[in-house]
Amino acid sequence: MAVFTAADHPLRARQVCEAMDVAVAPNNINNVRLKLKRLAGRGILTETESGLFPQPWP
Incomplete structure (x- = not known):
């Protein structure tokens, strides 16, 4: 979850x-x-588009 809180998109x-x-x-x-x-x-994350996960709610 820290990855999502650090991201702005x-x-x-x-x-x-x-x-x-992690190896890509x-x-x-x-x-x-x-x-x-x-x-x-x-319900911890949301998926707005296929494969696109936005920052969770604060």
């Missing part, structure tokens, strides 16, 4: 990987994307 899974210093590989990007979608499904 919505993030994609690839950008989250880069911010967390297709497998890692897909894993992060699935986790972001799970968080969006639980």
